[in-house]
Amino acid sequence: MAVNHSDFDDLPMESSDSTWYKRTLSGILTKTKDKKPTPDGLWEKCKRCKEVVPSKEWLANHCVCPSCHYHERIGSAEYFEILFDDGNFTELNANLSSGDPLNFVDSAPYTDRVVVAQKKTGLKDAVRTAHGVINGQALCVACMDFAFIGGSMGSVVGEKIARAIDHSLATKTPFLMISKSGGARMMEAAFSLMQMAKTSAKLALLAKAGIPYISLMTNPTTGGVTASFAMLGDFNIAEPEALIGFAGPRVIKETIGKDLPKGFQSSEFLLEHGFLDFIVDRTELKATLSRLLSHIQD
Amino acid sequence: MNTNWFDFEKEIAEMHSQLVKAEETHAQGKLDMSDTIEHLTKKIKEAQTTIYSQLSGWQKVQISRHQDRPYTLDYIENICTDFVELHGDRHIKDDKAIVGGWAKIDGQSVMIIGQQKGRNTKQRQMRNFGMPNPEGYRKALRLMKLAEKFNRPVITLIDTPGASPGLEAEERGQGEAIARNLLEMSVLNVPIICIVIGEGASGGALGIGVGDRVMMMEYTWYSVISPESCSSILWRTWDKKELAADALKLSATDMKGNGLVDGIIPEPLGGAHHNPEEAFANVKATILSELQTLKAMSPEQLVNARIEKFSAMGVVQELPA
Numbered sequence: 357m358a359v360n361h362s363d364f365d366d367l368p369m370e371s372s373d374s375t376w377y378k379r380t381l382s383g384i385l386t387k388t389k390d391k392k393p394t395p396d397g398l399w400e401k402c403k404r405c406k407e408v409v410p411s412k413e414w415l416a417n418h419c420v421c422p423s424c425h426y427h428e429r430i431g432s433a434e435y436f437e438i439l440f441d442d443g444n445f446t447e448l449n450a451n452l453s454s455g456d457p458l459n460f461v462d463s464a465p466y467t468d469r470v471v472v473a474q475k476k477t478g479l480k481d482a483v484r485t486a487h488g489v490i491n492g493q494a495l496c497v498a499c500m501d502f503a504f505i506g507g508s509m510g511s512v513v514g515e516k517i518a519r520a521i522d523h524s525l526a527t528k529t530p531f532l533m534i535s536k537s538g539g540a541r542m543m544e545a546a547f548s549l550m551q552m553a554k555t556s557a558k559l560a561l562l563a564k565a566g567i568p569y570i571s572l573m574t575n576p577t578t579g580g581v582t583a584s585f586a587m588l589g590d591f592n593i594a595e596p597e598a599l600i601g602f603a604g605p606r607v608i609k610e611t612i613g614k615d616l617p618k619g620f621q622s623s624e625f626l627l628e629h630g631f632l633d634f635i636v637d638r639t640e641l642k643a644t645l646s647r648l649l650s651h652i653q654d
Numbered sequence: 655m656n657t658n659w660f661d662f663e664k665e666i667a668e669m670h671s672q673l674v675k676a677e678e679t680h681a682q683g684k685l686d687m688s689d690t691i692e693h694l695t696k697k698i699k700e701a702q703t704t705i706y707s708q709l710s711g712w713q714k715v716q717i718s719r720h721q722d723r724p725y726t727l728d729y730i731e732n733i734c735t736d737f738v739e740l741h742g743d744r745h746i747k748d749d750k751a752i753v754g755g756w757a758k759i760d761g762q763s764v765m766i767i768g769q770q771k772g773r774n775t776k777q778r779q780m781r782n783f784g785m786p787n788p789e790g791y792r793k794a795l796r797l798m799k800l801a802e803k804f805n806r807p808v809i810t811l812i813d814t815p816g817a818s819p820g821l822e823a824e825e826r827g828q829g830e831a832i833a834r835n836l837l838e839m840s841v842l843n844v845p846i847i848c849i850v851i852g853e854g855a856s857g858g859a860l861g862i863g864v865g866d867r868v869m870m871m872e873y874t875w876y877s878v879i880s881p882e883s884c885s886s887i888l889w890r891t892w893d894k895k896e897l898a899a900d901a902l903k904l905s906a907t908d909m910k911g912n913g914l915v916d917g918i919i920p921e922p923l924g925g926a927h928h929n930p931e932e933a934f935a936n937v938k939a940t941i942l943s944e945l946q947t948l949k950a951m952s953p954e955q956l957v958n959a960r961i962e963k964f965s966a967m968g969v970v971q972e973l974p975a
Contacts, residue, residue: 450975451972451973451974451975452970452971452972452973453970453971453972453973454969454970454971455969455970455971456969457912457969458901458902458903458912460901461901462888462889462901463888463889480973510968511967511968511969511970512968512970514968515968515970518965540856540878540879542878542879542884542887542888542902544878544969545877545878545879545901545902545903545904546876546877546878546902546903546904546909546912546914547912547914547967547968547969548878549856549857549860549877549878550860550914550964550967550968551967551968552833552836552857552860553836553840553860553863553864553964553967554964554965554967554968556833556836556837556840556864557836557837557840557841557864557960557961557964557965558961558965559837560837560838560840560841560961561841561961563837564841579857580856580857580878582829582830582833583817583828583829583832583833583836583857583861584832584833584836584857585833586829586833587827587829587830587833587834588833588834588837601824601829602817602819602823602824602828602829602832602857603817603819603820603823603824603828607819608819608820608821608824611819611820612820612821616821617821620821620824621824629825629826629827630827631827631830
């Protein structure tokens with residue numbers, strides 16, 4: 357479950373300013389000579405409190421540190437495993453892959469970047485969608501993968517979310533969106549931007565049909581994702597200490613010319629300012645979702 | 655005529671200063687300069703036609719930001735009558751970066767809303783450089799809901815370098831405010847016409863940009879990010895803005911070609927600031943003709959077509975399983 361931090365060095369997203377992984381206060385300041393290597397596969401070390409936990413226990417705890425409750429970043433595979441009963445689900449549109457409508461080239465062609473990301477992650481793009489059952493209740497889930505180009509939203513992300521909402525509409529199944537994204541994918545420029553309108557329009561139809569929509573925000577949820585589907589839940593919820601915001605922290609810092617207050621744009625900050633219904637620990641997620649849905653599903 | 659020339663108009667600027675001198679001399683009656691004046695006028699027009707027929711993406715971005723370019727209130731003043739400005743989001747305050755209210759175009763009442771930039775330092779500060787805060791988007795939505803209530807069309811004029819990035823904007827939910835507008839605009843039961851009259855930067859533009867018709871004026875830009883910020887993120891330098899502008903395909907012609915906007919409103923040669931009257935007339939004509947088409951549609955037809963249009967945007971491929 358170790359996250360490779362070099363994955364996040366080059367994030368081509370609108371709000372990409374990577375501040376959230378520069379842990380200047382705690383964490384990765386250990387000098388190489390002070391590092392204590394552990395054999396792979398047996399132990400996990402919490403990135404924050406350095407507690408060493410047996411891998412089995414770490415996974416059973418959904419990659420949340422039992423000691424300090426630090427939520428390690430996980431992907432769609434882990435969320436589907438955590439949520440769906442017996443890990444059973446049916447994936448939707450699993451083979452949708454990105455086009456290159458603008459023939460975009462920066463330091464490398466966009467098509468190459470997509471292929472590299474696909475090889476590295478084994479994923480087709482930055483979101484996976486599936487339906488299944490959680491504690492006996494049917495649920496349609498779209499879950500973003502940060503490992504794929506920073507969870508950035510291009511046409512595939514927008515289209516898969518739109519089609520998942522269509523599935524919820526057709527089957528009258530509640531919809532859960534798990535966001536984890538740096539925002540719109542720059543290499544699809546205005547095509548990315550319009551995914552915000554597309555997904556929001558679909559959510560309007562879901563709302564009209566009276567089908568519940570739960571939006572779970574995880575670290576990080578920023579940019580165009582925050583300014584569209586992530587903030588439109590009947591219930592907006594978040595994992596603890598996630599970075600959630602519209603503009604990235606560096607952009608704001610540069611604009612106002614001051615350091616940002618501690619905890620600014622954290623889940624706790626958003627809860628305090630009235631934009632979240634509640635914060636949920638990952639170990640409580642499945643039970644909490646079931647309890648919430650039990651009030652509104654017949 | 656405009657005297658603030660772009661660097662790519664140097665040749666025109668020189669001829670123009672000669673023309674001004676010639677006209678002065680002629681006016682003093684010392685010499686008959688009419689031949690020179692005629693010649694220079696013709697030359698200027700030729701040079702402008704050449705330059706403006708091959709503008710780069712970055713040059714169009716520059717034109718969209720020209721300090722003399724007409725802004726939202728100029729359009730309202732010149733194409734509408736009986737404007738009644740409406741203020742405030744009813745929660746926090748009145749955001750001066752977005753203006754709106756009832757107005758009549760050729761006698762038809764519409765709700766017209768747009769981002770407003772300032773012309774001097776004081777105004778720019780008051781208008782926050784056309785960068786709205788959440789309360790601006792919430793004011794815009796309040797006015798759109800009024801338009802729906804009283805069955806009047808909505809016209810939005812887009813001209814923003816982006817939604818405001820700041821402490822207060824985040825505290826008050828910039829993301830939520832824009833997201834809410836996208837959702838509500840997609841199902842608003844009256845016609846919506848959106849026109850990019852200057853800069854169309856990202857979510858800040860789209861926040862008032864979901865419409866039955868989305869039009870761009872000829873020398874404007876619309877994309878997910880400004881070329882400068884794109885350059886800084888992808889190339890790690892501010893110097894690749896020209897490259898970024900081309901790569902983003904942010905011009906009206908590219909956006910129309912990619913099916914992401916519905917039409918282009920022509921501008922006078924040299925940009926809207928060279929002949930504002932012509933720009934006003936073109937915008938007015940477009941609004942009137944589109945309104946005529948849209949008013950014939952039922953609310954249900956409008957909303958269905960609007961959602962279908964945005965749902966079709968995006969390029970994906972199905973890989974073999």
